[in-house]
Amino acid sequence: MLRLPKLQIRSVVKTRPLQLNATRLLATSRKFAPAAACITLNQQKATYFTALWKTTAILTAVSLTYGLSNSNVLALENSDPLGDAICQAIVHNDFKALKRLAEDPKFSPNVYHRYGWTPLQVAVIQDNEPMVKFLLDKGADPNLEDQYYPRSHQAANTRQVDFSEDLLPYRDYREYTALHYAVIICNPNIVKMLLDHLADPLVRNSHGLTPREYLYYVERFTGEQNLEIEKLLHDKENSYPKDKAEHDERQRKAQLLKEKEYRKKHPLEDALKDRIVGQLGPIHALASAIRRKQNGWHDEEHPLVFLFCGSSGVGKTELAKALAQHLHGKQLDKGFIRIDMSEFQHKHDVSRFIGSPPGYVGYDEGGQLTEKLKECPNAVVLLDEVEKAHPDVLTIMLQLFDEGRITDGKGTTVECKDAIFVMTSNLAQHEIADEAELLRLEASVSSDAQTTGTSAVIEPKSGSDKDDDDKKVERQISLSRKFIQHVIHPILYEHFRRDEFLGRINEVLFFLPFSDEELREITSRELSRWAEKARTRHGITMTWEPEVVDVLADGYNIRYGARSIKYEVERKVVNLIAKANENDEVLDGGRVHLVVDKSMDKKDRICKLEIPERGGEKPSSGGWFSKS
Known part of the structure; x- marks a missing residue:
């Protein structure tokens, strides 16, 4: 194998010589000589590169053989094709194409080209x-770092075409940022635009240089001083920490205001009612507590803790899911933690809850709760059927509910002070x-029934207006305080x-059986689903026909809740x-x-x-009970 001699050239931004051999001289010969900056070389430097140009021409022929054999291109993983298209539009100075790409709903100015630049x-x-101004106005982050590293001839050639020749x-x-590249081209206007958009003047590239330190090497190479750029960078270095803190605070307040406006237009109660039938009391109580937390009217040292009590199948688990869906959206897989x-x-199950101590089996796996809380400290945590847990597990929860933190087996x-804990229990379900x-x-025989509670009774609205005859007004019933104190609390x-466990629960919410x-409504939803x-x-x-809903609703079993309606629809429809x-x-x-x-x-009516x-003879896409 032919061993080619190494060449030494001095880099603009390095104080030591840069070792280059034939395998690294695969760029087109017309662009090999310029140093790393986009700067026209002074006539005084031309003599220095003459010998290098000649050597490069000789080596290129030999290098191509190696370059063709090393055609493996190592690009970024999970790169977005949109990043390549945006960069191409910029290189070709096609502003119309860039604006057209910006109209795409998936457009982001912070996507990476497949070889690592933004x-x-x-x-x-x-x-x-x-x-530059257009991208900054679209939210481009000036502090994103270049991820380019030479790994193949094809990658180097792509850089010449898609980034800079x-x-x-x-x-x-x-680790070069846009500010480093702005120093290379020596454009004070672009430097100022980047600094005005909170570009970090203290960030260091892969050679350990800040933009201002990098500027000194550019000046030494060109022989020209850029006092305006140097002053901009120097002033920003002194004020950047304060400017960044003020900017972050403005962003935080703007985000809070935006979230508040969204919550005003889309109240949590409406989102929960779309998923849950009835249970108005628990819905309003839960939404009020979440609203206090979201607007800063809560004790930030303690997480919110709820206990949902009631029969099986009345919406306790579904309400917790609906809450997590509203708060975390697409991050539901991390934002909702359900533990049976x-x-x-x-007693030994405590180790599975928080993780095994060192030396025990399962130490490396961590706890089912603690590991998930590490990923999402503000998750909605559902502790289903909490009454079935061992007392030692409940002891672990005392610290969790009181101080908002838990120590795992390691x-x-x-820290989980921002988490929301929802416990469900079937205790006292028959009494409730x-x-x-x-x-x-x-309530059905008296208009003086209590009207502050947890389950709705629907009655026609009185009045002479014909339109009012068709309207209905919601009247609510609730468990009395006396009943809760003398019947429910003793059972709990x-x-x-x-008492220390029950005392750490913010609210105990009671879910009542469904009204007719x-x-x-539940039956209609189940029919619509099928x-x-x-x-x-x-x-x-x-x-x-409407009578079908009444027949199916008669199959309701108060002990099984909405599940009995689901099974009734499956059996009879x-x-x-x-x-x-x-057939x-x-x-x-x-x-x-x-x-x-x-x-x-x-009493014995059935559905026909x-x-x-x-219908036609089209082939079925799957069995009736197959997954949609």
Whole structure:
């Protein structure tokens, strides 16, 4: 193998010689000689590079052989093609194309080119002031660092075309910011624009140089002083910490104001009511507590802790999910932590909760709660069926609820004062259900029933106006304070046996069985859900008459809650349609209509299936019970 001699050239920004051999001299010969800056070389420097030009021409022929064999291109992982398109538009000075790309909903000025530079850095090195201003106005971050590192001939060639032809293609440009490149081109206007947008003058590139230190090497190479740029950088170095703090505070306040305006337009109560049927009391109480926290009217030293009590299937878990969805949106996988406390019924299960101590099995895995709280300290944590947990696990929660922190098995303290803890329990479910049914019965015969509580009773609104006859007004019932203190609290204390645990709960919310109107709403939603599945999976249109809702709602079991309605719809409706589909009585594109068999006794009425349209012979996209 031919071993080529190494050459030494002095870099503009280095004090020591830069070693280059044939494998690093693969750039086009016409652009190899200029140093790392986009600066026209003085005539005094031309003599220095003459010998290098000649040597480069000789080495290029030999180097191409190596370059072709080393064609593997190492680009950034997860790079966005949009970044390449934006950089191309800037290089070609195509402002119309850039503006057209900016209209894309997915547009971001902070995407990276596949070889590691940002659109703003390209606009700067191209000395294009209008595009620099445009990108900064679009939110480009001037402190993003270049990630370019020479790894192949093809990568070096791409840099010459897609970034700048006047920079050494094989130089390490990692950690260069837009401000470093603005110093290279010596444009005070661009430097000022970047500094005005909080570009950091103290950041160091891969060679350990700040922009102002880098400027000294540029001046030494060109022989020209850039006093204006030096003054801008020097002044900003002194004021940057204060300016950055003020900017961050303005951004924080602006973000808080934006979030507040959004909450005013989209109240939390409305988002929760879209997911939860009834349970107005828990919804309003939960939303009020979250609102206090979001607006700074809370004790920041303690997390919010709720206990949801009530029968199974009345919306306790679903309300916690709806809250997490509203607060964390797309980050729901991290923002919602659900732990089934029935899995922690033994003393040794504490180690699974917070992690095993050193030397024990599972030490490296961490705790189920602590590891997830490390990822998202402000998560909504659902502790399901908390009454089933071992008392030692509840002891761990005392510190968690009181001080907003927990120490894992490794001795690491996890701060979670911004977390929201929701515990659910079926304790006293029968007492709550019986009392609610009694209150609802009293409310149905008396207009003087209590009106401050947790479950809705719907009654026609009185009045002579004909339009008012069709309107309905929500009246609420609630468990009395006397009932809660003399019946519910003794049951809770009898189980947990510690006032210090119950005393750390901000609010205990009671979920009552559904009223008749709420049952009809749940049934209608369940039918609509299956109608959507029928349409998307099979192209079958599913309709029903109003009496069907009443028949299905009669299948409600107060002990099983909304789940009993779900099972009732599956037994009495889905089974009929699935059988008709199996027997080819209705095919894809057909239509089914559910009616009530009125020939039977009122108590024994069942649903019947009518098939107005059988449908075509299109192949099914999947079984009736397949996942949509």
